[in-house]
Amino acid sequence: MDFELTEEQRMFAESVRKFAEANLVEGRVKRAHTEGFPFDVAKLMAENGLFGIAIPEKDGGQGGSLMDAVLAIEQVALVCPRSADVIQAGNFGAFRTFAEYANPAQKERYFGPLLRGEAVCSVGMTEPEAGSALTDLKTSCTPDGKGYRLTGGKIFTTNSDEANVFVVYCRFGPGTDGIGSVLVERGMDGFTLGPLNRYMNGETWRPLYFDNVRIEPEQVLLGPGGFKKQMSGFNVERIGNSSRARALGEFAFNLARDHALTRQQFGRPLAEFQGLQWKFAEAKVQLDAAQLLLYRCATRADKLGLPSAMDTAIAKYACNTSGWFAANEAMQVMGGTGYSEDVLVEFCVRKCRGWMIAGGSLEMRRNRIAEGVFGRSFSQRPPRPPRPAAG
Numbered sequence: 001m002d003f004e005l006t007e008e009q010r011m012f013a014e015s016v017r018k019f020a021e022a023n024l025v026e027g028r029v030k031r032a033h034t035e036g037f038p039f040d041v042a043k044l045m046a047e048n049g050l051f052g053i054a055i056p057e058k059d060g061g062q063g064g065s066l067m068d069a070v071l072a073i074e075q076v077a078l079v080c081p082r083s084a085d086v087i088q089a090g091n092f093g094a095f096r097t098f099a100e101y102a103n104p105a106q107k108e109r110y111f112g113p114l115l116r117g118e119a120v121c122s123v124g125m126t127e128p129e130a131g132s133a134l135t136d137l138k139t140s141c142t143p144d145g146k147g148y149r150l151t152g153g154k155i156f157t158t159n160s161d162e163a164n165v166f167v168v169y170c171r172f173g174p175g176t177d178g179i180g181s182v183l184v185e186r187g188m189d190g191f192t193l194g195p196l197n198r199y200m201n202g203e204t205w206r207p208l209y210f211d212n213v214r215i216e217p218e219q220v221l222l223g224p225g226g227f228k229k230q231m232s233g234f235n236v237e238r239i240g241n242s243s244r245a246r247a248l249g250e251f252a253f254n255l256a257r258d259h260a261l262t263r264q265q266f267g268r269p270l271a272e273f274q275g276l277q278w279k280f281a282e283a284k285v286q287l288d289a290a291q292l293l294l295y296r297c298a299t300r301a302d303k304l305g306l307p308s309a310m311d312t313a314i315a316k317y318a319c320n321t322s323g324w325f326a327a328n329e330a331m332q333v334m335g336g337t338g339y340s341e342d343v344l345v346e347f348c349v350r351k352c353r354g355w356m357i358a359g360g361s362l363e364m365r366r367n368r369i370a371e372g373v374f375g376r377s378f379s380q381r382p383p384r385p386p387r388p389a390a391g
């Protein structure tokens, strides 16, 4: 067992750090407070080989590993928190699940602009009545000649205001086995977007409405029975969520540490007050532990093909809670300065809070971890009433 990065990984992380410091420091506060997907950053990252890191070279990617993508997102997050969302879009988000299962025609049609940072892809899973209970989703894809008709709606779709292609989870038939996914393009007949909503983290989303949208067979990403595959691919998205949460906690921690060394109260630097030292000690332990769990998950995923559900649940739980803890405590250490919008600590707090809900909430992650511990699944649904006795 070796807890150190390989020489190659260390050099890659350093090169991403240099890129981020040279290009992303300037304007990072404004970037965090500007609405909309930062396509300028996306194009720059794509030009510098930071999009499609774990996508095979034959498909236009960089042919690297998930661990490489984790190193890249961490290094960018530690320099410009908002730009980490761009690395997410180009390596972990909806595009990554799409890339895992796309057929050659779908790759041909969509990959170019997505890998060049000119377009962005969203995932529509959540519905008003299907959040944590995702398999309750109702959006239906019913056969119509050689293709299908899509009817229903989605909420909370990140980047929906800018995306030009959407991976939409839908129902081809009853039960979990009836769930699959289709690709829907902006502007298709019957596909409309509702009013703009804003999350606490500044990101926006619009409800998606599908009214009898014509789906050609080549727009099906995963047909009936595809739900388990879809969720396996989605575990990569969760690793991006986890990496950003932990790294934004570390970003805020670093700012607070520098502040504590220079800010004086009662004639001494804040760093000399034990009550504050212990906040840093606790955050350091949580951040380091979470990083080891994250790296374990990514490294094993590179051997297995995709991250395992159990490893992902553990890593996400640890990264979400440590990132939130570190960012929140950093704000406390920095007092009014940390709470002000001209310092990115408050942004990190808002972002970390959202990741405790997005991508499967902390409670649902704990449910999944408990299943691994006990080696069995626990239905979250009400018990079925007993069958009446025969005769």
Ligand SMILES: Cc1cc2nc3c(=O)[nH]c(=O)nc-3n(C[C@H](O)[C@H](O)[C@H](O)COP(=O)(O)OP(=O)(O)OC[C@H]3O[C@@H](n4cnc5c(N)ncnc54)[C@H](O)[C@@H]3O)c2cc1C
Pocket: 122, 123, 124, 125, 126, 130, 131, 132, 133, 155, 156, 157, 158, 159, 199, 201, 354, 355, 357, 358, 359, 360, 361, 362, 363, 364, 367, 380
């Ligand atoms: C920042 C952000 C970005 C998002 N981006 C997207 C996106 O791009 N695409 C998309 O489709 N969705 C997206 N979502 C939606 C997200 O996936 C859902 O919010 C999440 O799955 C929870 O669903 P819900 O909000 O309906 O909460 P609910 O499912 O109603 O849950 C409410 C609370 O009850 C808890 N709870 C529910 N069931 C259980 C249980 N069995 N045991 C214990 N506790 C339980 C939950 O953990 C939560 O705390 C995003 C959400 C956020 C916050």
